[in-house]
Amino acid sequence: MNKTELIDHIAQQADISKAAAGRALDAVIGGVKGTLKKGGSVTLVGFGTFAVGKRTARTGRNPRTGDAIKIKAAKVPKFRPGKALKDALN
Template identity: 85%
Template sequence: MNKTELIDHIAKQADISKAAAGRSLDALVGAVKTTLKKGGTVTLVGFGTFAVTARAARTGRNPRTGEAIKIKKAKVPKFRPGKALKDAIN
């Protein structure tokens, strides 16, 4: 499912216009990005939790040359599914 299909689904299920559904989806994504950028977490009960974790600096290899390269430390977003989502899939 891509963004357009998701907007169509939201509009149909919530009985709102596609434009309103698009703005709602953009607002949700924006809120998650802003919160994660500040180092917070977003928990949607029954769905899951979005959080930021730190990835340590490490040494990697260039696959073309085999040369060792340094990979900087980074913050990466993570998603941990909730029990209800896991149960719905299984």
């Protein structure tokens, strides 16, 4: 499912226009991004938790030349599914 299909599904299930569903989806995504940028986490009970993880700096290899390169430390988004989501899949 891509974003357009998700907007169609939201519009149909909530009985709202596709434009309103698109704005609602963009607002949710924007809220999650904003919270993660501040270092917080977003918990949707029954669905899961979005959080920020930290990846430490490390040494890697350039596959083309074989030279050692330094890979910077980075913050990465992480998602932990909730129990209800796990149960729905099994």
